[in-house]
Amino acid sequence: MVRTPLTPEERERGERLGLLLREARGHRSMVEIANSAGLSPETLRKIETGRAPTPAFFTVAALARVLGLSLDEIVTRCALVPV
Template identity: 70%
Template sequence: MVRVPLTNEERERGERLGLALRDARASASRSMVEVAAEAGISVETLRKIETGRIPTPAFFTVAAIADAVGLPLDALRAATEGGAEEVAEAS
């Protein structure tokens, strides 16, 4: 299966997603190991998502991470659309 290259907008959205998840993890005072274990993913996968190296992770992976850090999906959606500053306002 051939994968269509991501657009710049999709890459930037992935970076905002990672930043929002990383900020929520830091606000919850949770380590990467704790969050990854609770979400059922590897620490390396979490690291790649948080740094934007996986800009389009699976929905259930994102939902599991958000749940592990106490971030409502609505707040996460707002952050990926408008920027990380909206995470604090929406949560």
């Protein structure tokens, strides 16, 4: 199966998500957060750096839970247009 290329907007939204997650992680290690969310550190690294700009919903939900973020906050902060 071939994935369609991401639009510039999708890439930008992924970069915003990565920045938000890095900010919320603060001084905690990537390994600590990834393990708590049930992810590999490499998956979290890809999301935080924008190399995986469209992670699955349940991945984002698990990270939100561990980082103390609401899904509403994620949508608001990552939206390309004000919500």
